Amino acid sequence: xxxxxxxxxxxxxxxxxxxxxxxxxxxxxxxxxxxxxxxxxxxxxxxxxxxxxxxxxxxxxxxxxxxxxxxxxxxxxxxxxxxxxxxxxxxxxxxxxxxxxxxxxxxxxxxxxxxxxxxxxxxxxxxxxxxxxxxxxxxxxxxxxxxxxxxxxxxxxxxxxxxxxxxxxxxxxxxxxxxxxxxxxxxxxxxxxxxxxxxxxxxxxxxxxxxxxxxxxxxxxxxxxxxxxxxxxxxxxxxxxxxxxxxxxxxxxxxxxxxxxxxxxxxxxxxxxxxxxxxxxxxxxxxxxxxxxxxxxxxxxxxxxxxxxxxxxxxxxxxxxxxxxxx
Amino acid sequence: xxxxxxxxxxxxxxxxxxxxxxxxxxxxxxxxxxxxxxxxxxxxxxxxxxxxxxxxxxxxxxxxxxxxxxxxxxxxxxxxxxxxxxxxxxxxxxxxxxxxxxxxxxxxxxxxxxxxxxxxxxxxxxxxxxxxxxxxxxxxxxxxxxxxxxxxxxxxxxxxxxxxxxxxxxxxxxxxxxxxxxxxxxxxxxxxxxxxxxxxxxxxxxxxxxxxxxxxxxxxxxxxxxxxxxxxxxxxxxxxxxxxxxxxxxxxxxxxxxxxxxxxxxxxxxxxxxxxxxxxxxxxxxxxxxxxxxxxxxxxxxxxxxxxxxxxxxxxxxxxxxxxxxxxxxxxxxxxxxxxxxxxxxxxxxxxxxxxxxxxxxxxxxxxxxxxxxxxxxxxxxxxxxxxxxxxxxxxxxxxxxxxxxxxxxxxxxxxxxxxxxxxxxxxxxxxxxxxxxxxxxxxxxxxxxxxxxxxxxxxxxxxxxxxxxxxxxxxxxxxxxxxxxxxxxxxxxxxxxxxxxxxxxxxxxxxxxxxxxxxxxxxxxxxxxxxxxxxxxxxxxx
Numbered sequence: 001x002x003x004x005x006x007x008x009x010x011x012x013x014x015x016x017x018x019x020x021x022x023x024x025x026x027x028x029x030x031x032x033x034x035x036x037x038x039x040x041x042x043x044x045x046x047x048x049x050x051x052x053x054x055x056x057x058x059x060x061x062x063x064x065x066x067x068x069x070x071x072x073x074x075x076x077x078x079x080x081x082x083x084x085x086x087x088x089x090x091x092x093x094x095x096x097x098x099x100x101x102x103x104x105x106x107x108x109x110x111x112x113x114x115x116x117x118x119x120x121x122x123x124x125x126x127x128x129x130x131x132x133x134x135x136x137x138x139x140x141x142x143x144x145x146x147x148x149x150x151x152x153x154x155x156x157x158x159x160x161x162x163x164x165x166x167x168x169x170x171x172x173x174x175x176x177x178x179x180x181x182x183x184x185x186x187x188x189x190x191x192x193x194x195x196x197x198x199x200x201x202x203x204x205x206x207x208x209x210x211x212x213x214x215x216x217x218x219x220x221x222x223x224x225x226x227x228x229x230x231x232x233x234x235x236x237x238x239x240x241x242x243x244x245x246x247x248x249x250x251x252x253x254x255x256x257x258x259x260x261x262x263x264x265x266x267x268x269x270x271x272x273x274x275x276x277x278x279x280x281x282x283x284x285x286x287x288x289x290x291x292x293x294x295x296x297x298x299x300x301x302x303x304x305x306x307x308x309x310x311x312x313x314x315x316x317x318x319x320x321x322x323x324x325x326x327x
Numbered sequence: 328x329x330x331x332x333x334x335x336x337x338x339x340x341x342x343x344x345x346x347x348x349x350x351x352x353x354x355x356x357x358x359x360x361x362x363x364x365x366x367x368x369x370x371x372x373x374x375x376x377x378x379x380x381x382x383x384x385x386x387x388x389x390x391x392x393x394x395x396x397x398x399x400x401x402x403x404x405x406x407x408x409x410x411x412x413x414x415x416x417x418x419x420x421x422x423x424x425x426x427x428x429x430x431x432x433x434x435x436x437x438x439x440x441x442x443x444x445x446x447x448x449x450x451x452x453x454x455x456x457x458x459x460x461x462x463x464x465x466x467x468x469x470x471x472x473x474x475x476x477x478x479x480x481x482x483x484x485x486x487x488x489x490x491x492x493x494x495x496x497x498x499x500x501x502x503x504x505x506x507x508x509x510x511x512x513x514x515x516x517x518x519x520x521x522x523x524x525x526x527x528x529x530x531x532x533x534x535x536x537x538x539x540x541x542x543x544x545x546x547x548x549x550x551x552x553x554x555x556x557x558x559x560x561x562x563x564x565x566x567x568x569x570x571x572x573x574x575x576x577x578x579x580x581x582x583x584x585x586x587x588x589x590x591x592x593x594x595x596x597x598x599x600x601x602x603x604x605x606x607x608x609x610x611x612x613x614x615x616x617x618x619x620x621x622x623x624x625x626x627x628x629x630x631x632x633x634x635x636x637x638x639x640x641x642x643x644x645x646x647x648x649x650x651x652x653x654x655x656x657x658x659x660x661x662x663x664x665x666x667x668x669x670x671x672x673x674x675x676x677x678x679x680x681x682x683x684x685x686x687x688x689x690x691x692x693x694x695x696x697x698x699x700x701x702x703x704x705x706x707x708x709x710x711x712x713x714x715x716x717x718x719x720x721x722x723x724x725x726x727x728x729x730x731x732x733x734x735x736x737x738x739x740x741x742x743x744x745x746x747x748x749x750x751x752x753x754x755x756x757x758x759x760x761x762x763x764x765x766x767x768x769x770x771x772x773x774x775x776x777x778x779x780x781x782x783x784x785x786x787x788x789x790x791x792x793x794x795x796x797x798x799x800x801x802x803x804x805x806x807x808x809x810x811x812x813x814x815x816x817x818x819x820x821x822x823x824x825x826x827x828x829x830x831x832x833x834x835x836x837x838x839x840x841x842x843x844x845x846x847x848x849x850x851x852x853x854x855x856x857x858x859x860x861x862x863x864x865x866x867x868x869x870x
Binding site: 032033034035038039040041042043044045046047048049050051052054055058086087088089094097098149153156157160161164167168169170171172174175268269270271272274275278279282285286287 | 369371376377379380386387388389459460461462463465466516517519521522536537538539540542559561563564565566567569570573574576577579737738739740741742743744745748759760767768771780781782783784
């Protein structure tokens with residue numbers, strides 16, 4: 001019951017937190033010098049004051065700030081994300097277009113990282129101090145320290161340009177017009193390199209985390225007890241150590257999932273992946289505040305929801321933790 | 328001015344470039360059989376950055392125009408020597424007093440939705456787009472007092488005062504004609520057809536997947552028989568320069584205009600047998616790289632300091648080292664490509680650091696104990712490495728004559744606000760497109776009327792000169808071409824002598840395209856024109 005009350009309280013808090021974030025964002029973004037009309041007039045190369053005035057009118061930038069703020073507030077409260085005048089589409093539609101590719105890329109790379117990275121970390125911890133541990137640790141360090149965009153470009157140079165196994169970028173082969181299974185296969189081919197690029201970075205994190213966290217648990221009394229009782233090493237590793245070592249992994253996973261909507265700007269840029277990160281990044285440079293506020297708003301909702309979910313998962317993994325506070 | 332009608336074939340036959348020969352529909356007797364254009368195929372091209380809209384009437388940004396040139400036609404197009412050639416207008420006459428311009432329109436042209444294209448479309452667009460919101464055309468068309476359409480295929484412009492630069496901007500993107508039946512009575516800036524345009528051009532808009540691609544298909548009813556040759560064009564949005572280079576090298580992309588890759592890569596790509604690097608096709612733009620010297624700055628307000636800076640810079644070195652040869656030293660704000668207006672007798676600022684030092688001493692700015700005379704801040708145009716490197720060169724060169732330069736970086740919105748609104752800078756760099764007439768692109772930098780309006784890429788230096796203002800205003804409404812040339816030569820003498828804006832290079836933009844893509848560069852406004860002459864040569868075929 002305490003758990004349900006906690007969840008209910010959580011949702012009320014979420015509503016206020018998200019509203020607060022939205023309000024802060026609105027004013028924070030207006031601190032950036034220049035506005036969308038100046039950016040567009042700048043791109044046009046040959047603007048006139050009349051043209052800029054027309055743009056400002058179109059964007060609603062000619063309204064006083066408090067009018068803009070109240071119309072934004074009204075939009076937020078009615079869950080209307082507004083309209084991106086620059087893109088000529090409603091913000092919700094723009095986000096909806098990009099959310100699929102983003103989830104696909106992030107899901108694939110985090111999935112790859114957590115399975116492979118977790119396994120490597122597990123192996124390293126089991127063979128701590130031996131050759132396998134050294135090799136895995138060095139690899140993890142290498143992946144962790146290499147800039148993501150460099151890995152991306154190198155993978156493209158080797159696997160796309162030199163070997164010609166995989167496409168250079170994008171999400172589909174546009175001119176082919178695939179459907180059904182052929183389409184899925186096409187997307188999968190385009191997905192390989194960006195997933196690897198992003199996944200290798202995350203993989204390094206999970207490997208190191210899993211190894212460190214397992215070694216810590218290995219040092220605890222209940223593991224020694226289990227050993228003294230004669231439980232087999234493999235069973236100790238899986239039943240006693242791994243399960244207890246999962247908490248930090250879940251925490252990290254939560255943090256990473258929270259940034260899912262932000263996407264991975266560098267990887268999306270290198271591979272021309274039509275994700276949300278690039279959309280937000282470009283919106284910032286273009287001072288497309290409606291779009292940027294919309295993306296930030298959605299991201300903040302995702303972050304708080306995932307935090308709540310992480311709390312729940314803790315209780316499942318470790319019965320000593322409860323949602324209602326002190327037991 | 329009366330124009331002799333010259334068919335494209337006659338023009339092309341007179342040129343020697345093989346790629347151009349490939350562009351002619353019918354085969355000239357002396358051409359190689361291998362150069363017969365072939366129908367069919369999909370062209371994959373790069374568009375970068377992604378456009379905001381696809382209609383050049385409300386936005387004159389580069390990517391919009393690259394795509395729109397395929398969907399729309401102009402009344403004319405421009406040759407490599409910037410002469411207007413017939414497109415939707417088969418011929419035109421300008422009365423000797425410059426107050427009447429008559430266009431005779433091509434018959435049998437239809438919009439992509441099947442409706443006929445008529446003089447009413449031209450009249451409506453001129454009155455409701457070119458004279459109102461179009462960023463570049465407003466000033467040029469404001470003296471058009473009346474537009475007459477005596478029949479469906481004749482448009483007569485009656486001007487209150489002459490405006491000869493009109494004839495330099497009426498190609499597909501400079502003077503795009505919108506379908507009146509889809510626009511009349513609507514809110515122009517929010518019309519949904521801005522993003523799914525209906526034109527008369529060689530390619531029909533099909534699909535725009537934001538963040539990914541824009542797809543165009545062949546217009547089967549195009550008025551130019553047999554053209555276009557390509558079935559489809561896919562413009563892919565490829566955001567990363569290294570990825571663009573990889574896609575071009577691999578052959579996934581066949582056509583990439585506007586410096587798609589860094590100069591380092593283009594040197595390498597130019598050596599590959601399957602690629603061609605082409606600097607023609609940008610003549611209509613004629614871009615010039617320049618520095619704005621803020622004349623309100625305590626040091627820069629002294630013309631001797633500005634001249635000293637001009638003498639301290641080695642433009643040959645900037646062209647060769649910083650711009651990898653993709654530029655030639657500029658001596659006047661009017662580039663040499665505008666041959667009739669260009670004045671090569673303007674004062675020259677030879678590379679001469681000693682003279683620069685002497686001028687600075689004379690101005691009273693002696694070297695201090697640390698060897699520094701004074702410090703300036705430089706804001707390079709935030710359009711990438713080339714401008715930052717130009718700034719680094721400036722820093723080095725000015726240090727040599729005792730001026731310390733600090734470089735500052737920001738994004739383009741902040742740059743525009745800093746330079747054109749807040750005027751909180753010392754030296755900024757930028758480039759402008761001159762277009763075939765100095766009235767359109769060049770005088771923006773010098774006319775004092777722009778000051779205080781906060782309009783990007785106008786008078787950045789803060790220069791005010793009554794005679795220059797007078798020249799600019801008289802040239803705008805002079806009806807005699809010779810008189811305008813004279814005025815613009817006087818303008819160049821003053822502008823170069825006062826040097827509020829220091830021209831550095833006439834930039835050479837480049838296009839990278841596959842060697843087997845033929846006819847991709849066929850005219851002086853090619854980068855903003857349709858690829859109707861382009862065809863894919865997929866191997867020798869015996870005919």
